[in-house]
Amino acid sequence: MHLADPATDMAPWAGREDPEPDSLRWHQVVTPLKRGTAPGVAMLGFACDAGVARNQGRIGAAEGPRAIRRALAPMAWHRLAPAYDAGDVSCHGNEDLEAAQQRLAERVAALLSESHLPLILGGGHEVAFGSWSGLARHLDTRGEARPRVGIINLDSHFDLRSPLLTPGQRGSSGTPFAQIAAECDRRGWTFRYACLGVSRASNTRALFARARELGVLVREDREFTAQHLDAIVRDLQRFMAHCDHLYLTVDLDVLPAAEAPGVSAPAARGVSLALLEPLIEAVRDSGKLRLADIAELNPGFDIDARTARAAARLIHQLTLDC
Template identity: 75%
Template sequence: MTDRTMTESAPTIEMSAWSGRTDPEPDSLRWHQAIRPLDDLARPAGAALLGFACDAGVARNLGRPGAAGGPAALRRALAPLAWHRQGPAYDAGDIACEGDAMETAQARLAERVADLLGAGHLPIVLGGGHEVAFGSWSGLARHLEARYPDNRGDTVPRVGIINLDAHFDLRDPAHVRSSGTPFAQIADACQDRGWPFRYACLGVSRAANTRALFARATELGVLVREDREIDARRLDGIVRDLQRFMARCDHLYLTLDLDVLPAAEAPGVSAPAARGVPLALLEPLIEAVRDSGKLRLADLAELNPDFDIDNRTARAAARLIHQLTLDVR
């Protein structure tokens, strides 16, 4: 466990985004009243929100830039929500990407995530493009390497990645690393370490992923559920599939690309979904992960306030964080 305080190289914490109404009744706290700056990693463990202000990966992937503004928009949307947590929550600041320096930003994110995990916090990273995933996972990997020093046989960590997304993001990183390559990069990193690659991608749009990507997912043994499969009638079965997947894992990393939601619910993303999976059907999946006791890290990606309408996307993302952190200590 680390007990170092924040240094000049650590993210800047700007608490001015946390504002909103207050209520006179007792026990009526909202997020903006309860959250505190994480100015010292020795604080009691809680949920730690860390921004990743970067859309270099989206630009490289020929998407709509603007996701660098996602962390600030998400904080503003989360601030007025009612506070129902039992444990504390902290704002750990932002990692900002300078220009196209995506890899540098990912490395800084990985370092900060590892620090937060070492201090016992649950990091929740606010994207940013989905290139955030490689930085998030790299931080978890760095943290786990210290706990599994032998790194062989039964002593390797069994990390399950659960991605709620319209896209596999398994493009070949040999061409260009972008928001479309993080899970291919993670698969390669797992192979280099001798770790199993356990990946579930739920909400995939067949119209938005080529046959080559579906073939790559099959080759890697990915648990795939398409958007058209996730409906109210089949939801219980999909939750059971997810629980079986989680049973084979010791640690879980949840990553949520907001373009998994229908465009009407999430217009402010790089690639709005023609169909998508409604928020009401995503929440039971997120709650299953939350309640597993194995969640170590989560992130949300692709919130682009430049294209949002009435803050719909930001509000949906805030609602998901609210659900994810309920009863998490």
């Protein structure tokens, strides 16, 4: 399986270098991924917004991976384990989406086989079906017949629309978790899905009904207050306790538009970064995280790189190991 992109562009990894001892930043530490390197965080771009286009959203997320790298590059380095850039998986037009998702799955499975933590930089939220498929392939090779895989989605949307009811019966950025649910059913796996930060104003009654039918753990954006945060974290911890493996996916449109203007569908309310970070830290500290991705950054609509910086901050918190 293809592990890394030999033509990885390292140009975004640039920034200031401080003269004081122990003053490293990400751009000074991240190296191109090579086979046989020590396990670490392996960042892999998914340069794709074909699913967003099919979902009639604002395209431009294909440029997200590079913008995230540029925002992460100058951040202070506080890790002990290494971090690598594994290049990009690119989607060449709307008709290439399914093939691109399969290429992503192959790369994710290869990274997992080398004991890396794959961190996928999106790209539209159609990335989720490719990411999860890669984890499923890896678990197949390990001989796990019915693994308990938990999906934790920080998102203002369920993304549970059935691709069988969309024009042309094709997947989009609005269908990945319905596709995953169908694949779980085919495999005989239990579909374990938590969607936190959902906006009732942005999801139809049919989608809420579908979430109830599938047993989804749902917490709406209006529930996220400082007063209720501890209870939400406990709900998440109970969810994780019944899982063997975790896949975390963050759609940046879960953040308020003031914090994340550079997305396809900016949130009128959203959940602030300060309230999301404790959830990120709980997943990180569970010992069960196998895979994560950041989706929907659209640099063309960003203001002062706010959204890219928010994505970089989330990555910083998610990957702290010291």
